[in-house]
Amino acid sequence: MITASILITGMLAAASAALLGTFLVLRGSAMLSDAISHSIVFGIILVWLVTRQLSGPIPVIGAALAGVLTVVLTQWIAQSRLVRMDAAIGLVFPALFAAGVLLISLYARQVHIHVDTILLGEIGFVWLNTRPIAGFEVPVSTLTLGLVLLANLLFVAAFWHRLKLAVFDPALAAALGLFPTALYYALMTLTSITAVAAFDAVGAILFIAFVIVPPATAYLLTQRVWLMTLLAVALGALACPVGYALAVFWDVSIAGMMATMTGVWFALALLFSPRQGLLVQALQRRQETLRHDCRVMLAHLLSHQGTRRMPQENTRAALVGHLSWPESHADRVIEHAIGQDLVEQRGALLILRPAGEAAARDLFARR
Amino acid sequence: MSLLAELLGSRVVQLVVIGAALLGAISGVLGSFAVLRQQSLLGDTLSHAALPGVCLGFLIAGDRHLGLLLAGALVTGGLAAGTVLVITRCTRLKTDAALGIALSVYFAIGTVLLTVIQSRGDAGAAGLSTFLFGQAAAITRGDIQLMAVAGVLIAAVVLLLWKEFKLVTFDPESARAAGLPVMALQSALTLIVAVAVVVGLQLVGVILMVAMLIAPAAAARQWVGSLAGMVVLAGCLGALAGGSGALISATGRGLATGPVVVLLISAIVLVSLALAPGRGVIWRWRARRRLSRTLTRESRSSADLRRRHVPVRGLKR
Numbered sequence: 001m002i003t004a005s006i007l008i009t010g011m012l013a014a015a016s017a018a019l020l021g022t023f024l025v026l027r028g029s030a031m032l033s034d035a036i037s038h039s040i041v042f043g044i045i046l047v048w049l050v051t052r053q054l055s056g057p058i059p060v061i062g063a064a065l066a067g068v069l070t071v072v073l074t075q076w077i078a079q080s081r082l083v084r085m086d087a088a089i090g091l092v093f094p095a096l097f098a099a100g101v102l103l104i105s106l107y108a109r110q111v112h113i114h115v116d117t118i119l120l121g122e123i124g125f126v127w128l129n130t131r132p133i134a135g136f137e138v139p140v141s142t143l144t145l146g147l148v149l150l151a152n153l154l155f156v157a158a159f160w161h162r163l164k165l166a167v168f169d170p171a172l173a174a175a176l177g178l179f180p181t182a183l184y185y186a187l188m189t190l191t192s193i194t195a196v197a198a199f200d201a202v203g204a205i206l207f208i209a210f211v212i213v214p215p216a217t218a219y220l221l222t223q224r225v226w227l228m229t230l231l232a233v234a235l236g237a238l239a240c241p242v243g244y245a246l247a248v249f250w251d252v253s254i255a256g257m258m259a260t261m262t263g264v265w266f267a268l269a270l271l272f273s274p275r276q277g278l279l280v281q282a283l284q285r286r287q288e289t290l291r292h293d294c295r296v297m298l299a300h301l302l303s304h305q306g307t308r309r310m311p312q313e314n315t316r317a318a319l320v321g322h323l324s325w326p327e328s329h330a331d332r333v334i335e336h337a338i339g340q341d342l343v344e345q346r347g348a349l350l351i352l353r354p355a356g357e358a359a360a361r362d363l364f365a366r367r
Numbered sequence: 368m369s370l371l372a373e374l375l376g377s378r379v380v381q382l383v384v385i386g387a388a389l390l391g392a393i394s395g396v397l398g399s400f401a402v403l404r405q406q407s408l409l410g411d412t413l414s415h416a417a418l419p420g421v422c423l424g425f426l427i428a429g430d431r432h433l434g435l436l437l438a439g440a441l442v443t444g445g446l447a448a449g450t451v452l453v454i455t456r457c458t459r460l461k462t463d464a465a466l467g468i469a470l471s472v473y474f475a476i477g478t479v480l481l482t483v484i485q486s487r488g489d490a491g492a493a494g495l496s497t498f499l500f501g502q503a504a505a506i507t508r509g510d511i512q513l514m515a516v517a518g519v520l521i522a523a524v525v526l527l528l529w530k531e532f533k534l535v536t537f538d539p540e541s542a543r544a545a546g547l548p549v550m551a552l553q554s555a556l557t558l559i560v561a562v563a564v565v566v567g568l569q570l571v572g573v574i575l576m577v578a579m580l581i582a583p584a585a586a587a588r589q590w591v592g593s594l595a596g597m598v599v600l601a602g603c604l605g606a607l608a609g610g611s612g613a614l615i616s617a618t619g620r621g622l623a624t625g626p627v628v629v630l631l632i633s634a635i636v637l638v639s640l641a642l643a644p645g646r647g648v649i650w651r652w653r654a655r656r657r658l659s660r661t662l663t664r665e666s667r668s669s670a671d672l673r674r675r676h677v678p679v680r681g682l683k684r
Contacts, residue, residue: 025460030467031408038574080648082640083585086463087407091585094578095633098626101500105621205415206478209471216464247479251486256478263472270458278457 005139006123007240010258012145013198014236017210019152020191022229025215026167031086032188033211035074035093036067037195037204042100043067044196045108060144060196067192070096071185123201123255141201148197152190156229159183164225202255209259210236213266220269220276235265293333295363296323298342301352302360315348377617382511383503383570384613387628389514390567391609393521394576395583395601397563399594400556402584403536408463409448409557410580412470414564414573416447418477421498421568425484433510437565444561447473448554501572503613503624510569517566521559525598532556533594571625579605582632589643608632 024030043066047059070092077088130137156163165173166180173180191211198207218231243258250257271278297319304313312318319330334350337343342356352360375381401407417440424432424439447469454465525532534542535552543549560580567576583605587597612628641648 025464028461028463030461031411031463034408034411034467034470077640080640082589082643082646082648083402084405084407086405087402087581087585090407090411090577090581091633091636094575094582094629098575098578098629098633101623102621102626102630105623105626203478205471205474208467209475212464212467212471216460216468219460219464220458250483252479253482256475256482259471259475260479263468263475266468266472270454276458278453281457 003244005142006254007244009139009142009145009201010123010240010244010255011237012142012149013194013201013207014210014214014240014258014262015233016145016149016152016194017198017207018214018232018236019149019156019229020187020194021211021215022218022225022232023156023163023167023187024191025212025219026225026228027184030212030216031089032071032074033191033195034208035070035089036188036192037199037207038093039066039070039096039100040064040192040196040199040204042096042103043069045100045103049103049107060193063196064189064192066096067195068185068189071188071192123258141197144197145201148194152194155186155190159186163187202258206255206259209262210239213259213262214239217262217266217269220266220273236262239265290332290336293325293329294337294340294342295359297333297337297350298352298356298360299363301343301350302357302364305352305357311349314350316350317348371614375614379504379506380614380617382506382508383617383624384610386506386511386514386570387503387609387613387624388606389511389518389609390563390570390579391583391605391607391628391632392602393514393518393563393605394567394579395587395603395605396525396598397521397556397560398580398582398584398605399587399598399601400532400536401560401580402588403594403597404553404556406557407581408466408577409451410560410564411577412447412451412466412473413444413557413561414568414576415470415477416473417441417444417565417568418474418498418573419443419480422477422480422484426480433513433569437513437568440565440568441561443473444564445558448557448561498568499572499574500623501568501570501575501625503570503616506569514566517562521562524555524559528552528555536594571628575625575629578629578632579609582629582636583608586632586636586639589639589646604635605632608635 021030021033024033040063043063044054044059046066047062048054051058053059073092074085074088077083077091078085083091129140131140131143132138133143162173162178162180162183165176165178166183170180173183195204195207198210202210214236215228215232217235218228221231222228239258239261243261244254246252246261247254247257269277272280274280300319300323301314304310307313313322316330316334319325319333320327323330325333334343334345337356338345340355341353342359344351344353375384398410401410420439420441420443421436422439423443424436427439428435450469450473451462451465454460454468455462460468531542531547531552534545534547535549535556539549539553542552563580564576567579571579583601584597586604587601591597591600608631609628612631613624615631616622616624616627639647642650644650
C-alpha cells in the first residue's frame with residue numbers, strides 16, 4: 001500500500017511536470033521552472049504567517065502566486081532591457097528565496113517548516129497524511145497531484161494548437177489574435193501550482209528535473225510535438241518505478257533516485273538517439289570523412305595517371321607520404337574505393353577503374 | 368556605535384565579515400564576465416552541481432576535510448559545465464534546457480549521495496546539509512586563508528589575461544580570428560567561476576550563490592559603461608554587501624548570513640535599476656515625459672502656424 005502510494009504520487013508528479021515542461025523546453029524558458037520552484041518557499045511562509053496554515057488549498061494558491069510573481073518580476077526586469085533575461089531570473093528568485101528563508105528563521109522556527117524538506121522532499125512520507133476516499137486511505141498529496149494532472153491535461157488539450165503556435169511563433173500567434181502572452185502566463189501559473197503540489201512529494205529542486213529532463217530527452221528522440229509530449233510523460237513516469245526499486249535496493253533517497261533516473265534516460269538518448277545521438281553523429285562524421293578522402297584519392301590518382309611520376313605517386317605509400325594520411329586511414333580509404341569498384345590494386349600501383357575515372361573526371365569537370 | 372564596536376571585537380564576527388566581503392569581491396569580479404557573456408545562470412548550475420562533489424569528497428575523506436570537499440565540488444562543477452557544453456554543441460536543445468538538465472540531474476545525484484552518507488551515520492554528516500544554505504558561523508581562520516589565496520589567484524589570472532578575457536567576452540568571433548584559443552579562454556573563465564562558487568558554498572550555500580555572482584555585476588553595469596569600471600565597481604559592491612550583511616546578521620538571532628547578504632545586494636540592484644543616470648527606470652521615465660511635453664508644445668505651435676499661414680496641400684480640414 002505504501003509502495004503503491006509512493007509510486008502513484010511520483011508518477012502523477014512526473015506526468016504533470018513533463019506535460020507542461022514540454023512547452024517550457026520548446027519555448028526556451030526551462031530555467032523559469034527553476035526560479036519558480038525556489039520562490040514558492042517565500043509563498044509558503046508568507047501564507048503561513050497570515051493564515052497559520054501549511055496544507056490545504058490556501059497555501060497552495062499562495063505559493064503558486066509567489067511563483068507567478070517571480071515570472072512577472074522577471075519579465076518586468078527583462079523588459080526594461082537593463083539586464084538580460086537570464087540575469088533577471090538569477091536576480092529575482094534568490095531574493096525571494098532569501099526573504100523566505102529569513103522569514104522562516106525569524107518567525108517560524110518552532111513550526112514544522114524545514115527548508116530542506118521543501119527543497120529535497122520526502123516521498124516516503126506521503127502516506128503519513130491521508131484522507132479516506134471510498135474506503136481507501138488516500139494520501140493528500142496524491143489527491144492534490146491527481147487534480148493538478150487533470151487540470152494540466154485539460155489545459156494542454158484545450159489549447160493544444162494555440163500552445164504550439166505560441167511556442168514556435170509568438171509573433172504570428174499575436175498577429176492572429178491568439179493572446180500568446182495570456183497563454184504564457186497561464187502556463188506559468190499551472191507550472192507554479194504543479195511545483196507547489198509536487199514539492200512535498202519530490203522536493204522543489206527535483207521537481208525541476210521532472211519538468212526539464214524528460215521533455216529534453218523526448219526532444220532528442222522525435223521531431224513531433226505530440227510524440228514528444230507523450231514520450232516526455234512516459235519517460236518521467238517510467239523513472240518512478242525504476243528509481244524506486246533502485247532506491248530501495250541501495251537504501252538511498254527515493255525522490256533523488258527517481259530524478260537521477262530521468263538523467264539516465266537523457267544520457268542514453270544523448271548517446272544513442274537514432275537521429276541526433278552522439279554515436280550516430282560520430283558515425284556520420286566518420287562516413288563523411290571516408291567518402292571525402294576517397295574523392296581526394298581519386299582526384300590524386302587521375303591527375304598523376306599516365307605521367308612520369310605515376311609509379312611513385314599512385315601508390316599507397318604516396319597517400320601516406322604526400323597526403324600525410326595515417327597508414328590505417330589510407331588502408332580504409334583504399335578498401336572503401338575497391339569495395340565500390342572505383343580502384344584496383346596491381347602490385348603497389350593503384351589503378352583507376354572506369355567508374356573511378358568517371359567519378360574523378362566528374363570532380364574536375366564540376367569546377 | 369558601541370554595539371558595532373562590540374560586534375567587531377568578536378573573533379567570529381571578524382572572520383565572517385572578512386570572509387563575506389572577500390566572497391563578495393571575488394564573485395562580483397567574476398560575475399561581471401558571466402553576466403556579460405550571458406551565462407548568468409551557469410553559476411546556478413555550477414553551485415547545484417557542487418553538491419555531489421561535496422558528498423563524494425566526504426565519502427572519500429571519511430570526515431569533513433574541507434580541502435577534499437572543495438576539490439570534489441570543483442570536479443563535479445567542471446563536469447556539469449562540460450555537460451552543458453556538450454548538450455548545447457551537439458544537440459538542438461537550447462542553453463537554458465542544458466543548464467536545467469545539468470543542474471537538476473547533478474543535484475539529484477547529490478541528494479542520493481547525501482542519503483548514503485546519512486545512512487552510514489557519520490557524525491559529521493549533519494554538517495553537509497549546511498552546504499545547501501551555508502553556515503557562516505562555522506567559518507574558521509583556515510577557511511579565510513583559503514578564500515584569500517583563491518581571491519589573490521583569481522585576481523592574478525584576471526589581470527594577466529585581461530585583454531584576452533575582454534575580447535572573448537565581447538567578441539569571440541574576432542578573438543578566434545585573431546588566433547586566440549577561444550575555447551580554452553572560455554573554459555578558464557568558467558573554471559574560475561566554479562572556484563568562486565566553491566569558495567562561496569561555505570558562506571552562503573548552494574542556492575544563494577547565484578545571486579552573489581549576478582547581482583553585483585548587474586548593479587555595477589547600470590552605473591558604468593566600461594568593463595574595467597564594471598569589474599571594479601562590482602567587486603566593491605559585492606564586498607560592501609558581503610561585509611555589511613555579515614555585520615547585520617551578527618546583530619540578531621535567526622538572521623542567517625547568506626539570506627541577509629543576498630537581500631542587501633538585491634536592494635542595491637533595485638536602487639541601481641531605478642536610479643542609475645542615463646539608464647535607470649526613473650531617469651528614462653522623466654526623459655520620456657520631458658520629450659512628450661516638448662513634442663506636444665511643438666506640435667501645438669506648428670498646428671497654430673498651419674491654421675494661420677501655411678496651406679498644406681492635400682490636407683483637408
